[in-house]
Amino acid sequence: xxxxxxxxxxxxxxxxxxxxxxxxxxxxxxxxxxxxxxxxxxxxxxxxxxxxxxxxxxxxxxxxxxxxxxxxxxxxxxxxxxxxxxxxxxxxxxxxxxxxxxxxxxxxxxxxxxxxxxxxxxxxxxxxxxxxxxxxxxxxxxxxxxxxxxxxxxxxxxxxxxxxxxxxxxxxxxxxxxxxxxxxxxxxxxxxxxxxxxxxxxxxxxxxxxxxxxxxxxxxxxxxxxxxxxxxxxxxxxxxxxxxxxxxxxxxxxxxxxxxxxxxxxxxxxxxxxxxxxxxxxxxxxxxxxxxxxxxxxxxxxxxxxxxxxxxxxxx
Amino acid sequence: xxxxxxxxxxxxxxxxxxxxxxxxxxxxxxxxxxxxxxxxxxxxxxxxxxxxxxxxxxxxxxxxxxxxxxxxxxxxxxxxxxxxxxxxxxxxxxxxxxxxxxxxxxxxxxxxxxxxxxxxxxxxxxxxxxxxxxxxxxxxxxxxxxxxxxxxxxxxxxxxxxxxxxxxxxxxxxxxxxxxxxxxxxxxxxxxxxxxxxxxxxxxxxxxxxxxxxxxxxxxxxxxxxxxxxxxxxxxxxxxxxxxxxxxxxxxxxxxxxxxxxxxxxxxxxxxxxxxxxxxxxxxxxxxxxxxxxxxxxxxxxxxxxxxxxxxxxxxxxxxxxxxxxxxxxxxxxxxxxxxxxxxxxxxxxxxxxxxxxxxxxxxxxxxxxxxxxxxxxxxxxxxxxxxxxxxxxxxxxxxxxxxxxxxxxxxxxxxxxxxxxxxxxxxxxxxxxxxxxxxxxxxxxxxxxxxxxxxxxxxxxxxxxxx
Numbered sequence: 001x002x003x004x005x006x007x008x009x010x011x012x013x014x015x016x017x018x019x020x021x022x023x024x025x026x027x028x029x030x031x032x033x034x035x036x037x038x039x040x041x042x043x044x045x046x047x048x049x050x051x052x053x054x055x056x057x058x059x060x061x062x063x064x065x066x067x068x069x070x071x072x073x074x075x076x077x078x079x080x081x082x083x084x085x086x087x088x089x090x091x092x093x094x095x096x097x098x099x100x101x102x103x104x105x106x107x108x109x110x111x112x113x114x115x116x117x118x119x120x121x122x123x124x125x126x127x128x129x130x131x132x133x134x135x136x137x138x139x140x141x142x143x144x145x146x147x148x149x150x151x152x153x154x155x156x157x158x159x160x161x162x163x164x165x166x167x168x169x170x171x172x173x174x175x176x177x178x179x180x181x182x183x184x185x186x187x188x189x190x191x192x193x194x195x196x197x198x199x200x201x202x203x204x205x206x207x208x209x210x211x212x213x214x215x216x217x218x219x220x221x222x223x224x225x226x227x228x229x230x231x232x233x234x235x236x237x238x239x240x241x242x243x244x245x246x247x248x249x250x251x252x253x254x255x256x257x258x259x260x261x262x263x264x265x266x267x268x269x270x271x272x273x274x275x276x277x278x279x280x281x282x283x284x285x286x287x288x289x290x291x292x293x294x295x296x297x298x299x300x301x302x303x304x305x306x307x308x309x310x311x312x313x314x315x316x
Numbered sequence: 317x318x319x320x321x322x323x324x325x326x327x328x329x330x331x332x333x334x335x336x337x338x339x340x341x342x343x344x345x346x347x348x349x350x351x352x353x354x355x356x357x358x359x360x361x362x363x364x365x366x367x368x369x370x371x372x373x374x375x376x377x378x379x380x381x382x383x384x385x386x387x388x389x390x391x392x393x394x395x396x397x398x399x400x401x402x403x404x405x406x407x408x409x410x411x412x413x414x415x416x417x418x419x420x421x422x423x424x425x426x427x428x429x430x431x432x433x434x435x436x437x438x439x440x441x442x443x444x445x446x447x448x449x450x451x452x453x454x455x456x457x458x459x460x461x462x463x464x465x466x467x468x469x470x471x472x473x474x475x476x477x478x479x480x481x482x483x484x485x486x487x488x489x490x491x492x493x494x495x496x497x498x499x500x501x502x503x504x505x506x507x508x509x510x511x512x513x514x515x516x517x518x519x520x521x522x523x524x525x526x527x528x529x530x531x532x533x534x535x536x537x538x539x540x541x542x543x544x545x546x547x548x549x550x551x552x553x554x555x556x557x558x559x560x561x562x563x564x565x566x567x568x569x570x571x572x573x574x575x576x577x578x579x580x581x582x583x584x585x586x587x588x589x590x591x592x593x594x595x596x597x598x599x600x601x602x603x604x605x606x607x608x609x610x611x612x613x614x615x616x617x618x619x620x621x622x623x624x625x626x627x628x629x630x631x632x633x634x635x636x637x638x639x640x641x642x643x644x645x646x647x648x649x650x651x652x653x654x655x656x657x658x659x660x661x662x663x664x665x666x667x668x669x670x671x672x673x674x675x676x677x678x679x680x681x682x683x684x685x686x687x688x689x690x691x692x693x694x695x696x697x698x699x700x701x702x703x704x705x706x707x708x709x710x711x712x713x714x715x716x717x718x719x720x721x722x723x724x725x726x727x728x729x730x731x732x733x734x735x736x737x738x739x740x741x742x743x744x745x746x747x748x749x750x751x752x753x754x755x756x757x758x759x760x761x762x763x764x765x766x767x768x769x770x771x772x773x774x775x776x777x778x779x780x781x782x783x784x
Binding site (some may be wrong): 156158193225253312 | 662
């Protein structure tokens with residue numbers, strides 16, 4: 001049976017639904033804007049690379065944030081958006097419900113496309129229950145022991161419940177494992193006991209920083225995607241060879257690299273990409289940088305990209 | 317002009333000598349429908365390739381022969397996905413069932429498209445790792461079908477759907493070339509764009525999947541299952557709303573309506589539930605120290621919402637019993653009715669009462685029974701309309717109800733499918749969710765990879781017809 005097709009675009013209007021845990025905000029909203037709307041309803045949006053920057057800036061800087069360890073990449077936490085095509089027309093992509101397999105997944109494709117095919121105007125965010133306690137645990141000690149502790153945490157039952165499990169590396173400094181927790185106060189002790197047990201078993205020091213928020217690492221100059229077991233070697237390589245500050249998101253296999261000085265960042269990124277890209281890409285990994293555009297991969301991709309762009313521009 | 321079938325068969329034997337080719341009506345009979353079952357779409361031939369190279373060779377031959385190409389795993393789709401809606405060839409992937417690699421430190425595995433979900437789970441069990449998507453057809457459904465339809469399941473409220481676990485896909489393109497999008501690392505690979513995002517959920521319209529790289533997670537240490545009955549919908553809704561916002565983080569929240577409960581209770585699978593009550597089955601899992609502490613909190617949410625009958629357990633046998641009614645429901649549909657049509661709408665949870673009322677009203681008006689289950693955490697509603705396709709007028713009635721239901725679902729802010737895909741069953745409704753510009757954007761995707769719509773024609777968009 002045929003139905004009458006729509007003759008207009010069903011664009012999203014700003015809204016918040018506390019039952020479904022979804023919030024529609026402009027793409028230039030910051031963490032403060034989102035928190036102001038979500039927190040009174042007992043909800044939060046956990047994925048921030050730099051909470052002072054806009055959502056769009058966060059999403060463009062990398063597909064993953066520290067809390068992606070628990071909640072997945074940005075694209076799994078955005079259910080829909082209003083998308084502005086290069087000619088200024090706005091279309092709806094995705095839904096306001098949290099699950100959809102209706103048509104091609106343009107939502108995730110476009111979210112990962114930078115501004116190749118336009119840009120987001122509004123996002124529908126998937127929110128999560130807000131708890132009354134958050135903080136981080138820092139584990140330090142001998143490198144081999146620290147790596148063993150990470151492997152144990154990644155394969156252990158608490159992995160799903162940590163907001164993030166991050167390897168922090170800076171040239172000349174002792175590496176640290178940062179584990180971020182967001183939970184009801186009553187459950188804090190269980191997390192603390194588990195991590196203290198890990199630290200004791202591997203002869204590591206543990207320090208607790210209650211109340212510290214994730215999202216303070218900043219927008220990375222370069223985000224590299226590898227496998228979970230590739231994170232620490234890559235962090236080490238970048239910290240030692242390029243003197244970069246690195247945050248390795250251990251479960252998602254992502255390394256966020258930060259240049260301490262803005263000047264020269266682009267050339268440093270180019271040098272790293274030249275050295276590492278083919279190695280990462282051969283295993284299905286990739287890189288993203290706000291300083292460097294990813295090139296089209298050969299004639300075939302050029303044909304697909306042009307094909308989509310031509311069809312989408314022809315929409316008018 | 318399409319060559320005669322026997323010429324195509326000869327070409328297939330030459331190009332893929334290890335493949336099995338079937339053309340007799342008796343051999344093809346098992347391929348003319350999926351689990352939806354009530355409409356038959358007989359293919360002209362079925363090919364079972366021996367491996368990925370032969371699959372690629374088969375695609376090349378069929379492409380050259382100008383036949384529609386439909387990929388099929390176990391055929392458990394409920395949306396008319398893996399059927400030869402425009403005739404032509406079905407490529408059955410049942411022999412591509414190798415689990416090629418499990419990388420424990422990297423927490424990923426590489427599997428061929430014909431691997432069944434349960435066999436993957438059994439293989440992973442000793443490693444302590446877990447692949448969470450769990451559609452109810454798990455014992456037989458294939459990963460290829462799961463990726464094609466972006467399948468979900470009861471536990472995806474917490475763990476997410478298939479697409480959340482796909483790190484990479486290998487695809488045979490229409491010209492027979494093999495392309496890899498992503499891989500063990502789950503990024504773009506060498507491509508600028510993340511093409512695997514378009515491949516997942518593409519319902520066999522962009523290429524033929526051969527293998528996947530999948531993300532794995534640690535297997536949960538402990539789980540509790542809760543079963544609660546509710547005297548009415550408002551109390552059930554209160555419980556659902558309380559559960560989804562609870563820091564107890566249920567991994568599954570499953571609902572059955574009274575008609576669904578009654579169907580189970582009138583069957584040999586009865587478990588002693590009141591037949592006029594709604595049922596919720598809820599699960600939490602995680603580290604023992606966390607989930608044990610969450611049990612009473614979760615039970616309180618169910619009781620405070622209005623249930624006088626809350627049972628829960630961490631014993632695997634008892635837990636299976638608590639989940640039994642929900643698990644039995646799907647299998648019983650085929651026993652109590654010659655045919656059924658299941659919808660897969662996703663709705664804002666606030667709209668449950670309005671949409672359910674419409675389901676009951678329309679079913680009653682048509683004189684057809686309806687039994688409804690729901691992945692309540694996600695708002696993914698499965699009303700099942702029971703009918704007899706041999707009875708004149710029944711098909712028209714269920715299709716009219718479906719159209720009416722889909723219009724209401726979209727009007728309340730929902731969408732057509734959460735985990736089954738569009739197939740050809742819901743293709744007529746896509747005009748409800750895509751405006752003119754977004755429809756053009758959607759239709760541009762298969763145009764780029766398969767301009768002639770040779771892969772799985774008449775799926776997703778009713779106008780996607782193959783012109784040889």
